[in-house]
Amino acid sequence: MPDNNLRRIAIVGGSRIPFCRSGSLYADQSNLDMLTAAFQGVVDRYNLSGKKLDQVIAGAVTTHSKDWNLAREAVLSTDLSPLTPAVTMQQACGTSLQAALLAGSQIASGEIECALVGGTDTTSDVPIVFKRRFAQRLMKLNKAKTFGQRLKAFKGFSFSELAPQPPRNSEPRTGLSMGQHCERMAQEWNITRKEQDELALESHRKAAEAWDAGFFDDLVRPHNGVIRDNIVRPDSTLEKLASLRPAFDRSGKGSLTAGNSTTLSDGSAAVLLASEDWVREHDLPVLAWLTHSRTAAVDYVDGDEGLLMAPTVAVAEMLQRAGLGLQDFDFYEIHEAFAAQVLCTLKAWESESYCTERLGLDGPLGSIDRSRMNVHGGSVAIGHPFAATGARIVGTLAHVLEKAGSGRGLISICTAGGMGVAAILERDNNGSGGGSGKKTAKKAAGKKSSKKKSAAKATRKKTAQKSETAAGGGESTASGES
Template sequence: MSSESHPATTSQPTGPQERSQRAAWVVAGNRTPFARSGGQYASASVQELFTAALEGLIARAGLAGERLGAVAGGAVLKQPRSFNLVRESVLGSALDPQTPGIDVQQACATGMETTSLIANKIRCGQIEAGIAGGVDSASDAPIVVGEGLRRVLLQLNRARSTADKLKALSKLRPGDLAPVAPGVNEPRTGLSMGEHQAITTAAWGLTRQAQDEIAEFSHHRLAEAWESGFFDDLVTPFRGVTRDTNLRPDTSMEKLGGLSPVFGTSLDTEPTMTAGNSTPLTDGASAVLIATQEWAAERGLPLLAEVLDFETAAVDFVDGHEGLLMAPAYAAPRLLARNGLTLQDIDLVEIHEAFAATVLAILAAWEDAEFCRDRLGLEQPVGAVDRRRLNVHGSSLAAGHPFAATGTRIVATLAKELKARAVAEDRPVTGLISVCAAGGQGAVALLRAYPGN
């Protein structure tokens, strides 16, 4: 059986032609407030965080006891015992325990990939509704044993005789006992994400002023969104935290300008990247509910935005041919072309602020005729983005960036904003999301809201 047979879902089996044309809709979203790592969530596990995000969504959308087609989620920093993180979270939630869970991991694009996975299952007619999400906690990062101890333990495990076991143990050296924290550097280059971005920042000549402006806007816009109650139906408090703890509503160009550069200090160019225009390590979880129109209508849930399409790109950053975080610059033009759109057709653009410079570099690349011609194979530049259409409720510089949770944070935020604008302006409103990820990857998505329900 390809579709669910829950008594509450009355949909008939559908033919392939019909199923391929079904639309997937974002109908609700929820997240925990994001907290800087080592703070209020320091003792919370990723499973606890993800369960909390699910529980808030279940309460908001009335999903208690409901059997969903699937819940897809994931974490970048995950302990081996959390291999079934999502299924375990489902079992700890109010969902019908017969709801399957899927663990997905694509670095910082995990939340984008889970959204794509659930939306595609719906569009293919495999499921009627599902939850996509992501979670991360740098506070709950796995600590592993060193390579020396690991080898000895594996050999010990294989040894049959006492002599073999003693032989294995005799190879142990005191230094082998030191624990190893997870590396944050790119495995193939040894450079941190910030150092990689610093090279891209220098290559595009991005100024400190421009980066600090992005950071200032992000904090001010996110603060305004919180003040206006925008997040009232998108966030559920967790562990006594009611707002994103990284948010600095009173930040200013003066304050940001006083910070010392932390990345790119050994390059020839003036270093410009500071703790203020880079995202901090953050803990948090987010989730969105995606469903067919019929499924949502049966439950009285709003069709916030249709998940139109996804595209993922990857760039060869290893030898420096392209910047580590530039893949979205390649993915978005492909996605737009496939859907017969241009950047000018997009009403709202969300570019994940891994660093302020990441946003600026992608924007600069799309305006650069040479880049668009040589790298993207386009006769015309992709074009400029009006800053009034960009990250209108702030982004990761202000909210923080729990790696796998960022994608679905943006999907939920954008879907709600698109719907509000579609209703207010009485026309379809389209949004583009761009999320860069480790390994030179980037995921982009198109969402569209309509005035009616």
């Protein structure tokens, strides 16, 4: 991306739905319902109704086979032009940040002018399937033409075959959950329980303050009757956090709890990216520019690397290529998979031996100013619908930079499979630097013709009908007050 022949990548803006605790207010929502809502949020915000976009890249980590090409199905459920192509991709918790990087590369190279990227995940609507043996019987039954063939399909049947198979919740190569892996990292890096609880408490405090101050008003669009993230706990205390039992290691050494880990959550987020020309042509604002990125992986299987330590590598390599130091940032958005993951990452960057021996640097990257990190809360407080987190963070950081007027922000996301995705967003001193930005998002949305408005309404109705909505008013109001 630093190549001068490449075009600048504008972040026009993002939209997401409120994130909710697993099995709560989105229990009736599918990945498609939620991704459609995030996409439609961007469409409405930037007056894209009926428009053909050049590219849509999005994904989910936990999917059903019925999800098909989820990104394309979501496009067809919005009022974007059906001529908009879309691709579904997955890189665990890095999915929608990686989607932005892939789309950004296409914009930079001149291949496309604009792209919508996003992610969604549900831990409420998970695919629970039968054992392979029973599934094979059903396939045989489906093909059977005679009564004898139908009977044969069930020859030797055992009721144990009916035991449901829930989705995998552990790393395929180690059999350990993310939490168990992060416990190991916390113990290796001597991260205390108190440090983790303090970080978690701060995350909740900042997220609650940001909601109260209206920071999320432009970024989060109510969905299914929910108006606020229902995971944020403004009333949490250090004493309460300290009283929670370790969740992943009950040997007495464990320090990761429900309070300092991300909770299983449902939600979606999307971001619109474009070339400078396209932004100008459509008179849209540029909140920030996507200027650098890097993806890295660590060997957590045969090597002795921590599963969630790859962002240390991705960020180090990105900084080297960008010619920047770790302190050259006004804001840091570090995905809080677990409070311990963030603390291990910060400690690794401060460690001379880790930075020289593992990252091949001349010395430590050093400390960051913690008051600039996750300034409006992180994944511990807001929630972490896996594939949605990258787009949430890109949208949030772009918004933070817009409000600051100018500056530079660093994004760091750890993923399952031992990977890390990093990116840099920047905002020029002269503001947007791209389109005049005269037509603000709200003005753009306000200009929507009544014909388009009713088309959008009809489409949303169509989508809503597809899911059996049980948006209980009482429950939704409760979330609004959370």
